[in-house]
Amino acid sequence: MAVAPRTPPKKRDWSWRSQAFRGLVYQILAVAVIGGAVWFLAHNTVENMRVRGIKSGFDFLFQPAGFDIGEPLFGYDSNNPYWKAFLVGVGNTLRVAIIGIILTTILGTLIGVGRFSRNGLVRGLCYAYVELFRNIPVLLQLLMWYLLFTELLPDISEAKQVGSVFLSKGGLTYPAPVWVSGHAWMFAGLIAALVAVWFYRRWAHRQFEATGKQPGTFWGSLAMVLLLTLGGWFIGGSPTEMRVPVKGEFAVEGGASFTPEFLAVLFGLTLYTAAFVAEVVRSGIASVPRGQSEAAQAIGLSRGQEMQKVLLPQALRVIIPPMTNQYLNLTKNSSLAVAIGYPDVVSISNTALNQTGRAVECIAIIMLVYLTTSLSTSFFMNWYNAKSAIKER
Amino acid sequence: MAETIIFQSKPARPAPNRTEGLLPWIKLNLFGTWQSALSTVIIGALLVLYVPQFLNWAIFTSTTSTNADACRAAGVGACWGAVVEKYRLIIFGRYPFDEQWRPLVATLIMLTMLVVSCIRYFWSKWLVLGWTVTLAAYFILMYGSLFGYLDVFGLSKVTTDRWGGLPLTIMLSTLSIMLAFPLAVVVALGRRSHLPAIRSLCTVYVELIRGVPLISVLFMASFMFPLFMPQGVTIDTLLRVLVGITLFAAAYMAEVVRGGLQSLPKGQTEAAASIGLSYWQTQRKIILPQALATVIPGIMNNFISIFKDTSLVTIVSLYELTGSHGLAFNSDADWRPFKLEGYLFIVAIYFVFCFAMSRYSLWIEAQVNKSKLR
Structure with a gap:
């Protein structure tokens, strides 16, 4: 006897036995509890601020800040409003984070690959580096670099000199070109070259798809970049003027410089994160089965082609997600700059907080800045990750 | 049947290279290829240059004298006297000097418990009890009492x-x-x-x-x-x-x-x-x-x-x-x-x-x- 399939009841079941109803109740309870807690805290905060006479609101952003910043990225003085001070802070955070990310990627990759070296000494050193640097708190490392750059280096008057680069308690001073409009032509040339290289490589790839012959693109690309950049430089009137630092009686004058605070933050973050990046790279390479490398050799790929077309694309899939985390960690750890007085966004907020007493607003600004950077980085990396993921059906 | 073939053994093949032991390891891992040999030489030179300098500073010319002037003397390396002088302040912070046995004992109890918790043999529900006792002991020792109660031990409040x-x-x-x-x-x-x-x-x-x-x-x-x-x-x-x-x-x-x-x-x-x-x-x-x-x-x-x-x-x-x-x-x-x-x-x-x-x-x-x- 065939049993007629029971149709599920369309009507919402309002009894406790219904899973859907219980779920609804749980959700309402959870939202109510969290909402109640938030309301309680917010209510207390407003009440406390009223009693203590603390003003609230973001209007203070338009008042003059009244403090100087050690290394403004752009024109800033103490008469400028707070929002400009915060902007300088964000700029400084991004500056140290971006340079740090580039350096840590290079160093970490070298050390991670070094763990596979045929040379035992290189392997041992890379292992020792990783274990040493990742087992010491990053704050302690920052403080130690700061000590090195501000107290153990020679005075400015006895600065160490390599060519025109000076290193002393005053920071690192190096020659820099004087910016003239001619340089804009050079950059335009560079950008044009990059676009041209992109098209050239696409053409080469099409050629490969059509004929099976792989035209070498390296020298062609290099020539394009060099020629167009140099061409732009000539059109711009070939500017060669440099600001070369000179050692004076008491100071190193001229040139561009990095402050000891910036160097301490950069060194501390880069060396600490490089240890983690090295581990990420090592595990990524280790995750590609040995047979892949052997197969690549069997079909006659060169060592470079093997790395570029077989090993790296597979290793990158494993490497990218944890690498994103390391980049985000580096950016978030740059907030420790407050401990040594590098004017990043946390340090500026801290000063503003002490001056105006607007704790909620200043902390909200810090969190907002980091949330924006974190979320946008992870969106970008998720996009890149999706691009490099295995394409399945 | 003119000739008799006399069996002649072929000369033995040479023994395979040894792959175990110190020398083969060095040959393979330090001088395997010319690039490897080059890096060995460069790294070795750097080590020979800097390791003795560091050891000299950290050990041979260092001093454990707790006199700051002795540390400032010329030719003196690391001044471990600074650590000898300050280690109680570094390890226990601002905790009252005469009472510092209390954080010491409390920390030792907690460390023992941490080590015990790491050993599989002890993984049971008794750990929960152990930790409750440990935390209570920690706070009694550190604070002098537990949430203001239990000051039967006569410890001063910190x-x-x-x-x-x-x-x-x-x-x-x-x-x-x-x-x-x-x-x-x-x-x-x-x-x-x-x-x-x-x-x-x-x-x-x-x-x-x-x-x-x-x-x-x-x-x-x-x-x-x-x-x-x-x-x-x-x-x-x-x-x-x-x-x-x-x-x-x-x-x-x-x-x-x-x-x-x-x-x-x-x-x-x-x-x-x-x-x-x-x-x-x-x-x-x-x-x-x-x-x-x-x-x-x-x-x-x-x-x-x-x-x-x-x-x-x-x-x-x-x-x-x-x-x-x-x-x-x-x-x-x-x-x-x-x-x-x-x-x-x-x-x-x-x-x-x-x-x-x-x-x-x-x-x-x-x-x-x-x-x-x-």
Whole structure:
């Protein structure tokens, strides 16, 4: 006897036995509890601020800040409003984070690959580096670099000199070109070259798809970049003027410089994160089965082609997600700059907080800045990750 | 049958190269190819150049004299006297000098308990009792009483603002991990829940905390918590910071636990449902025991990073190990030039703890994976 399939009841079941109803109740309870807690805290905060006479609101952003910043990225003085001070802070955070990310990627990759070296000494050193640097708190490392750059280096008057680069308690001073409009032509040339290289490589790839012959693109690309950049430089009137630092009686004058605070933050973050990046790279390479490398050799790929077309694309899939985390960690750890007085966004907020007493607003600004950077980085990396993921059906 | 063939043995092949022992290892690993030989020579030269210099500074010309002038004399290397002079301040912070046996005993008890908890033989429900006793003993020893009661021991009261150094570092990291764990499990389950409101609440919490640096959470604990509380209620700074670190650690740990939950095949949940287990029975009896076993190494890594991150509380003026180093050296003109030796001392402490924990994490990973071997 065939049993007629029971149709599920369309009507919402309002009894406790219904899973859907219980779920609804749980959700309402959870939202109510969290909402109640938030309301309680917010209510207390407003009440406390009223009693203590603390003003609230973001209007203070338009008042003059009244403090100087050690290394403004752009024109800033103490008469400028707070929002400009915060902007300088964000700029400084991004500056140290971006340079740090580039350096840590290079160093970490070298050390991670070094763990596979045929040379035992290189392997041992890379292992020792990783274990040493990742087992010491990053704050302690920052403080130690700061000590090195501000107290153990020679005075400015006895600065160490390599060519025109000076290193002393005053920071690192190096020659820099004087910016003239001619340089804009050079950059335009560079950008044009990059676009041209992109098209050239696409053409080469099409050629490969059509004929099976792989035209070498390296020298062609290099020539394009060099020629167009140099061409732009000539059109711009070939500017060669440099600001070369000179050692004076008491100071190193001229040139561009990095402050000891910036160097301490950069060194501390880069060396600490490089240890983690090295581990990420090592595990990524280790995750590609040995047979892949052997197969690549069997079909006659060169060592470079093997790395570029077989090993790296597979290793990158494993490497990218944890690498994103390391980049985000580096950016978030740059907030420790407050401990040594590098004017990043946390340090500026801290000063503003002490001056105006607007704790909620200043902390909200810090969190907002980091949330924006974190979320946008992870969106970008998720996009890149999706691009490099295995394409399945 | 003209000729008789006389058997002549071929000459023996040469013995294969030895592949074991010191010399073959050196030949293979240090001078295998010309690039390898070149790097060996360069690195070796650098080592020969700098290692003796360092050893000279750190050991041969160093002094342990507690006289600052002896350290300033020409030709003297590292001044370990600075550490000898300051080690009690560095390790115990501002805790009253005569009472420092109390944090010492409290920390030793806690360390013993930590080591015991790491040994598989002791993994049972007795650990919970052990930890309760340990924490009670810790607070009685450190504070002088437990929440103002139980001052039968006749210990003088030491308020939390005088706690510092290593006891604080160890207590903050241990306690915040212990408190974060249940929260992390709940949040991880919540992120995989079928109920959209609960799922989004948990997701927002995790992403929010993971998106901001610990220092901003600590600033919040130190500047905003007092505003959060009703009129007249004040909370101890140490407690506020502990809450901050716990909330921070829980978000990271929740992601680790979620990884463990995701690694279980769906069949486990379905099988549990088919024998009629409820949601919580399924989680408690089937899912969590398997998931948590796989994430123990991950949680261990959480513990290591929280242990390192406690150094940040010095920015909100709690004097744990890093902070008490500043306390010892920053305001003392005599010993200030020998800050580096002090740093190396606490670096050694941090390194020993973190390295031991990371080795343990590797060992436990091998232990956990044993069940998966066939």
